[in-house]
Amino acid sequence: MTEDLTFKPDELPEDRTLVLVDDDRAFLARLARAMELRGFEVRAAHSVAEGLDLIRQSAPAFAVVDMRLEDGNGLDVIAELAKVRPQSRAIVLTGYGNIATAVSAVKLGAVDYLAKPADADDITDSLLAPHDEKAPPPENPMSADRVRWEHIQRVYELCNRNVSETARRLNMHRRTLQRILAKRAPK
Numbered sequence: 001m002t003e004d005l006t007f008k009p010d011e012l013p014e015d016r017t018l019v020l021v022d023d024d025r026a027f028l029a030r031l032a033r034a035m036e037l038r039g040f041e042v043r044a045a046h047s048v049a050e051g052l053d054l055i056r057q058s059a060p061a062f063a064v065v066d067m068r069l070e071d072g073n074g075l076d077v078i079a080e081l082a083k084v085r086p087q088s089r090a091i092v093l094t095g096y097g098n099i100a101t102a103v104s105a106v107k108l109g110a111v112d113y114l115a116k117p118a119d120a121d122d123i124t125d126s127l128l129a130p131h132d133e134k135a136p137p138p139e140n141p142m143s144a145d146r147v148r149w150e151h152i153q154r155v156y157e158l159c160n161r162n163v164s165e166t167a168r169r170l171n172m173h174r175r176t177l178q179r180i181l182a183k184r185a186p187k
Contacts, residue, residue, distance in 0.1 A: 017060035021051035034120035059085035067094035082109030
C-alpha cells in the first residue's frame, strides 16, 4: 500500500519525515533547524553513503539533497528514495544548475530543482506544492547581483580561498575577482 502525499500547501501531511543531504555542514545545520521549526522530523547526512543509509533504514516522506557531494552525486540518493518509497517528494539543491542535470533529477523522481543558497521557505513551498502544480515564486527573490556574488563565493570556497585558481575557473581577471571579493554582498 503506497500513501499519497497530496495535500494543501499550507498543511503538513501526517508523515513529516525529512532527510537532508549536504556536505556543507554549516548550511546543513541551519537548514535542519529551519525545517524542524516548520514541523518536519529531520535526519541529516553529509555524504551520498550516509544519505543512502538513512533512506534504507527508514524511507522518509521528503528529502532535500545537494547535487554534488564529496563522495558522489546526490542523484543517487534521489534514485534510491524513488525506488524504496515511490510516493516520496524530493528536491535537489545545487550551486551548479544546468538544464541537463535538472532534467535528470526530475526523471529520477525529484519534484523540483532549486539553486543554492535556497531559502527554507522556498524549500518548504516546493516540498508541499501539490503534485500537479509548481511552488509559487518567492516573495523576495535574490537579485541577479546577489546570485552572481553567491556563486563567486561558493567557487572561491571550493578553491580553498585561492584567488588565482578561482579567477581561472570563473574565466575572470584576477584583479576583477579581488575587487568583487573585497565588497560586501549585494542585496
